[in-house]
Amino acid sequence: MQSIAFKPVGKVRNDFNTPDDYRKIKTKPSYIEVFDAYEDALLGIEENEYVEIIYHLHRSDYKIQTYTNSRPDVLRGVFGTRSPSRPNAIGVTNVKLIKREHKRLLVEGLDALNDTPVLDIKNCDTSLFAYHCDHNPVHQSKLKVSPRIDMRSLIFGAHTDILMIKAAAMHGHYCTGLALGILAAVHAMNILEAESDGMEDLLAITETNNCFADGIQYVTACSFGNNALIFKDIGKTAFTLTKRNGKGIRIAAKSSARQVIRDTFPDHNRLYEKVVAEQNRTPELLAAYRNSSLERAFGTLTLPFEKLFEVSYPKTEVPSYAKVHESVICSSCNESVMITRSVLVNSKPMCYVCGNQTYGVIDGNGIKCS
Ligand SMILES: [Zn+2]
Numbered sequence: 001m002q003s004i005a006f007k008p009v010g011k012v013r014n015d016f017n018t019p020d021d022y023r024k025i026k027t028k029p030s031y032i033e034v035f036d037a038y039e040d041a042l043l044g045i046e047e048n049e050y051v052e053i054i055y056h057l058h059r060s061d062y063k064i065q066t067y068t069n070s071r072p073d074v075l076r077g078v079f080g081t082r083s084p085s086r087p088n089a090i091g092v093t094n095v096k097l098i099k100r101e102h103k104r105l106l107v108e109g110l111d112a113l114n115d116t117p118v119l120d121i122k123n124c125d126t127s128l129f130a131y132h133c134d135h136n137p138v139h140q141s142k143l144k145v146s147p148r149i150d151m152r153s154l155i156f157g158a159h160t161d162i163l164m165i166k167a168a169a170m171h172g173h174y175c176t177g178l179a180l181g182i183l184a185a186v187h188a189m190n191i192l193e194a195e196s197d198g199m200e201d202l203l204a205i206t207e208t209n210n211c212f213a214d215g216i217q218y219v220t221a222c223s224f225g226n227n228a229l230i231f232k233d234i235g236k237t238a239f240t241l242t243k244r245n246g247k248g249i250r251i252a253a254k255s256s257a258r259q260v261i262r263d264t265f266p267d268h269n270r271l272y273e274k275v276v277a278e279q280n281r282t283p284e285l286l287a288a289y290r291n292s293s294l295e296r297a298f299g300t301l302t303l304p305f306e307k308l309f310e311v312s313y314p315k316t317e318v319p320s321y322a323k324v325h326e327s328v329i330c331s332s333c334n335e336s337v338m339i340t341r342s343v344l345v346n347s348k349p350m351c352y353v354c355g356n357q358t359y360g361v362i363d364g365n366g367i368k369c370s
């Protein structure tokens with residue numbers, strides 16, 4: 001077998017010149033001095049709170065089996081251990097990046113000796129754990145740089161079931177409306193290959209304010225709060241996702257979609273009749289109704305898309321970016337109010353409430369004036 005040669009990209013600098021307990025070495029910060037030729041490879045590295053250091057265990061011996069610190073009585077093959085004595089003396093450690101000083105990285109958690117040749121530095125890969133490791137500090141630091149990193153893989157991997165579980169944390173319950181919103185939004189995001197950073201470059205126009213709209217908001221990150229959600233109060237289970245150039249996709253529930261769902265889950269209809277229509281609320285019936293609602297909501301996610309939705313590609317008129325307005329203090333209630341929502345009464349600014357002005361309200365019944 002041909003041998004492979006590596007050229008170090010840098011060196012470790014710390015106070016440990018002779019082999020010592022790796023746990024002790026890990027507690028002290030180390031510097032990694034990157035060689036001049038690789039300075040450009042450090043561009044942007046400070047965005048990572050954690051990095052992976054690959055290095056040559058230059059002082060280690062070679063063993064094929066070894067005893068470990070945690071089980072000194074059990075002989076193991078090195079491939080099942082992190083022992084430094086191995087066929088190819090390569091060490092890999094995830095470390096915390098404290099700071100970058102030009103070509104030097106100050107790191108915490110490295111267990112390498114002074115002068116250790118560093119072979120590579122990488123951003124940590126936690127993709128395997130991404131779905132269930134929100135508490136993992138390495139993953140958290142990635143989320144700080146890119147909060148939608150997990151959403152992206154869920155959307156482009158069409159993991160609608162996981163998306164519904166997450167969306168239900170906002171929506172409060174599972175239902176077919178939420179499921180339809182998730183299906184429509186995932187489809188639209190995939191067709192447009194859309195990324196969303198909540199900066200109004202991607203806009204969602206919902207034509208309803210029912211459960212469907214929450215699936216749309218959660219998946220697209222076009223929300224009420226980031227001005228990327230537009231509400232057309234026309235009572236249709238439909239939405240348009242568009243980029244700023246007006247090229248978008250409209251997805252509307254087919255008029256037959258409701259019947260398709262009913263026909264697929266006939267037991268649920270019987271329970272609905274008893275529990276909701278006839279108000280027969282025994283604990284057994286209520287529990288059965290809850291279970292069948294859950295089954296129907298998740299089951300809806302597995303129905304063929306074309307049986308539920310109609311797709312079109314209209315040219316959409318996109319509003320300009322939302323303006324940031326100054327605030328004034330209402331001369332009556334003393335609360336700060338956006339200048340565009342204030343009125344002058346006897347030359348003094350007042351909020352709409354104190355100034356007895358009408359203003360728009362969106363509630364469960366739609367948009368209306370106060
Ligand atoms: Zn709902």
Ligand SMILES: [Zn+2]
Nearest residue numbers: 330333351354
């Ligand atoms: Zn006021």
